Amino acid sequence: xxxxxxxxQTGSVRPCYAEVQNWVERTGISGLNRRLEEAEAIFRxxxxxxxxxxxxxxxxxxxPFDLLPRIFTAQEWxxxxxxxxxxxxxxxxxxxxxYHRGEIxxxxxxxxxxxxxxxxxxxxxxxxxxxxxxxxxxxxxxxVRTGPDSFxxxxxxxxxxxxxxxxxxxxxxxxxxxxxxxxxxxVAPVDDYPAELLKSLKEVAxxxxxxxxxxxxxxxxxLNSAYYEHSFLADLMxxxxxxxADLFVDEGRVWMKTTSGPTAVDVIYRRIDxxxxxxxxxxxxxLLGVPGIFNVYRNGGVTLCSAPGSGIxxxxxxxxxxxxxxxxxxxEQPILSNIKTWQCAKPDECAYVLEHLSELVAKEVHGSGGxxxxxxxxATAEEVAAYAxxxxxxxxxxxxxxxxxxxTVPTLGPASVVERHADFRPYCLVGKQLRLVPGGxxxxxxxxxxxxxxxxxxxxxxxxxxxQD
Amino acid sequence: MLSRTAxxxxxxxxxxxxxxxxxxxxxxxxxxAILPGAHHRDEWRSVVRATxxxxxxxxxxxxxxxxxxxxxMLDLDNPSSIRSCLAKARANGKSARTxxxxxxxxxxxxxxxxxxSYDVAEARQQLPGLIDWVKTRAMTFRGAAxxxxxxxxxxxxxxxxxxxxxxxxxxxxxxxxxxVLLPETEVxxxxxxxxxxxxxxxxxxxxxxxxxxYGGAYTPWQITDFLMLNRMFPRSVAFCYDQLAYRLNRxxxxxxxxxxxxDTVHEMVxxxxxxxxxxIFRRGLHETVQNGLTMTNRLGMEIAQAYHFG
Numbered sequence: 001x002x003x004x005x006x007x008x009q010t011g012s013v014r015p016c017y018a019e020v021q022n023w024v025e026r027t028g029i030s031g032l033n034r035r036l037e038e039a040e041a042i043f044r045x046x047x048x049x050x051x052x053x054x055x056x057x058x059x060x061x062x063x064p065f066d067l068l069p070r071i072f073t074a075q076e077w078x079x080x081x082x083x084x085x086x087x088x089x090x091x092x093x094x095x096x097x098x099y100h101r102g103e104i105x106x107x108x109x110x111x112x113x114x115x116x117x118x119x120x121x122x123x124x125x126x127x128x129x130x131x132x133x134x135x136x137x138x139x140x141x142x143x144v145r146t147g148p149d150s151f152x153x154x155x156x157x158x159x160x161x162x163x164x165x166x167x168x169x170x171x172x173x174x175x176x177x178x179x180x181x182x183x184x185x186x187v188a189p190v191d192d193y194p195a196e197l198l199k200s201l202k203e204v205a206x207x208x209x210x211x212x213x214x215x216x217x218x219x220x221x222x223l224n225s226a227y228y229e230h231s232f233l234a235d236l237m238x239x240x241x242x243x244x245a246d247l248f249v250d251e252g253r254v255w256m257k258t259t260s261g262p263t264a265v266d267v268i269y270r271r272i273d274x275x276x277x278x279x280x281x282x283x284x285x286x287l288l289g290v291p292g293i294f295n296v297y298r299n300g301g302v303t304l305c306s307a308p309g310s311g312i313x314x315x316x317x318x319x320x321x322x323x324x325x326x327x328x329x330x331x332e333q334p335i336l337s338n339i340k341t342w343q344c345a346k347p348d349e350c351a352y353v354l355e356h357l358s359e360l361v362a363k364e365v366h367g368s369g370g371x372x373x374x375x376x377x378x379a380t381a382e383e384v385a386a387y388a389x390x391x392x393x394x395x396x397x398x399x400x401x402x403x404x405x406x407x408t409v410p411t412l413g414p415a416s417v418v419e420r421h422a423d424f425r426p427y428c429l430v431g432k433q434l435r436l437v438p439g440g441x442x443x444x445x446x447x448x449x450x451x452x453x454x455x456x457x458x459x460x461x462x463x464x465x466x467x468q469d
Numbered sequence: 470m471l472s473r474t475a476x477x478x479x480x481x482x483x484x485x486x487x488x489x490x491x492x493x494x495x496x497x498x499x500x501x502a503i504l505p506g507a508h509h510r511d512e513w514r515s516v517v518r519a520t521x522x523x524x525x526x527x528x529x530x531x532x533x534x535x536x537x538x539x540x541x542m543l544d545l546d547n548p549s550s551i552r553s554c555l556a557k558a559r560a561n562g563k564s565a566r567t568x569x570x571x572x573x574x575x576x577x578x579x580x581x582x583x584x585x586s587y588d589v590a591e592a593r594q595q596l597p598g599l600i601d602w603v604k605t606r607a608m609t610f611r612g613a614a615x616x617x618x619x620x621x622x623x624x625x626x627x628x629x630x631x632x633x634x635x636x637x638x639x640x641x642x643x644x645x646x647x648x649v650l651l652p653e654t655e656v657x658x659x660x661x662x663x664x665x666x667x668x669x670x671x672x673x674x675x676x677x678x679x680x681x682x683y684g685g686a687y688t689p690w691q692i693t694d695f696l697m698l699n700r701m702f703p704r705s706v707a708f709c710y711d712q713l714a715y716r717l718n719r720x721x722x723x724x725x726x727x728x729x730x731x732d733t734v735h736e737m738v739x740x741x742x743x744x745x746x747x748x749i750f751r752r753g754l755h756e757t758v759q760n761g762l763t764m765t766n767r768l769g770m771e772i773a774q775a776y777h778f779g
Contacts (some may be wrong), residue, residue, distance in 0.1 A: 234567050246471050259470045
């Protein structure tokens with residue numbers, strides 16, 4: 001039985017949704033749809049778009065926005081908040097461990113090959129401790145809800161999780177258009193996220209930094225699909241948005257080219273993948289990178305956020321072990337559980353997956369963005385057979401999970417409020433301390449029955465409210 | 470400020486200015502092409518010469534309106550077409566997004582793909598409307614910068630780019646039409662020249678202003694004075710030079726350095742001070758205009774060097 005977050009077991013509107021329910025009744029569906037058009041016009045004029053590659057048509061599209069907020073109670077948030085912070089700490093402890101003594105492997109909890117043979121593992125990082133021992137400074141944790149009290153982690157994002165600009169803009173649009181909904185101060189604010197991010201970044205300034213750290217956001221450029229977010233965050237933090245060509249390395253520091261000559265940079269919030277960041281250390285064919293930046297990093301001349309090699313912590317093969325990491329490094333019981341996952345790398349689990357593929361969701365270990373996955377119950381027999389072939393050919397590249405009965409949230413349809421499946425991504429900031437603004441990004445599958453919420457696959461976004469006591 | 474950001478602001482203003490100037494030139498072309506005897510004079514050629522794109526048109530036949538509209542309005546392969554300029558100004562804006570106000574960005578972003586849907590036939594048919602639309606975009610952008618942008622170095626780079634581009638457009642128009650101004654008589658020869666000059670003044674949005682300053686008659690001295698030397702007319706070469714000197718002086722102040730561009734702009738301003746149009750004719754109008762084009766190009770390169778552009 002799918003949990004519809006708006007209603008309780010008896011079918012009555014849950015108290016946290018009461019005000020929204022009143023508002024829907026007062027305004028009417030056609031009234032709300034008119035306001036939605038206004039909201040979209042504002043989004044497009046401001047330029048909150050994402051780029052879609054290689055499909056023709058409008059190269060800059062809007063992410064569909066849904067007017068009805070997704071709501072968590074204060075009690076629900078207390079659990080989420082603890083669970084998210086716990087996970088962010090464990091993932092960072094794990095990263096420090098595997099680039100040093102590898103205690104978790106010595107203890108026999110994780111097999112060595114999952115780590116040392118993983119393409120996301122960066123041998124260049126071995127023995128180096130980044131400032132504060134922080135590797136992943138922004139941990140985005142994708143959470144699904146399967147019942148009133150069941151929250152489960154779908155995956156972790158330890159590199160540079162995107163989407164936080166939508167969290168902020170969705171709230172901005174909602175407060176601008178419907179101030180009456182926020183009048184009583186019952187919704188926890190999220191707009192201090194950029195200030196919290198800047199604090200976290202300054203806390204991990206490198207040893208070479210003297211005085212107030214100079215922070216920059218590093219973007220691949222205006223053609224990147226998340227460019228809007230890069231400029232948005234730089235703008236709200238009041239720091240420079242730099243491209244690789246703006247940076248160079250000299251005398252053990254990283255400098256940006258300014259109109260007054262070179263200025264030293266201390267902390268780089270980079271939105272460029274590891275492989276492209278330094279052609280001298282990683283991919284030599286990268287045109288994006290800053291030659292020599294990795295050496296400066298290792299010698300304490302600059303801090304890269306996230307650290308190169310953080311990606312291994314969000315690898316789907318590693319994901320399976322996160323509950324064990326929490327027990328091992330923190331000595332705590334996991335607050336948020338993992339989804340049951342079969343690793344095709346293990347022969348018995350692979351056999352099970354192949355036998356039950358039409359009931360499962362299968363994913364590539366290194367895939368992201370909803371590409372390259374199979375949703376068994378929604379696939380044709382041919383699609384299932386073809387996917388099974390791919391698994392047989394390369395079992396260690398795949399995992400499978402049960403098809404989850406994701407909760408649904410109220411969503412504005414053309415003629416009525418409809419139920420649609422959703423997930424949730426909060427953004428935990430890690431500096432000298434942990435910071436988590438009460439909220440995150442709710443992604444919603446706009447097609448009836450669909451479980452795919454990715455914006456690249458027709459998903460939309462909505463504002464997420466955490467109610468205050 | 471990042472050098473790339475400064476460069477983006479500088480070029481953004483140049484592209485917007487260029488889009489507007491090109492739109493005005495198309496108006497001039499249309500006006501001149503309907504004058505008596507226009508066919509013999511190949512009027513559209515002067516339009517393409519003023520944009521520096523004559524090489525793209527055959528020498529041995531008349532330049533046709535269709536080709537000019539296609540090339541100057543719509544052709545994305547022409548880096549100076551209106552469509553290219555608007556797209557590049559927006560791309561520059563996107564790269565310097567953090568330095569723009571919301572209004573400036575919206576002025577660049579609004580309708581940026583409008584011209585994608587036009588073919589030449591439609592564009593010719595709706596030319597006056599499209600030209601007005603381009604001018605409105607440029608004026609909205611300038612207005613947004615004027616009324617909302619912080620007066621920091623970014624604003625100075627933006628305004629310097631605009632002033633340099635504008636000076637060059639006036640100089641190129643003079644370059645193309647200078648021969649009509651050669652003073653064989655006190656009054657520019659006959660009705661034909663009269664219309665040519667009203668068209669040029671119109672293209673620079675200065676036909677009414679001219680009469681306010683000089684009264685009714687068109688003389689080569691007065692027209693030259695107006696377009697080269699008049700410090701009240703915001704499209705005159707001297708006015709644009711003054712603006713450039715002002716902006717570059719502020720930039721030198723921000724950075725507490727003097728570069729070669731600062732000396733060059735002083736030389737340019739001084740060259741037009743205490744000079745009247747009679748003196749310009751004695752030196753040679755053509756040579757003066759050519760010299761202006763050389764100096765503005767040089768200044769552009771020196772600005773790029775001084776502030777570490779790409």
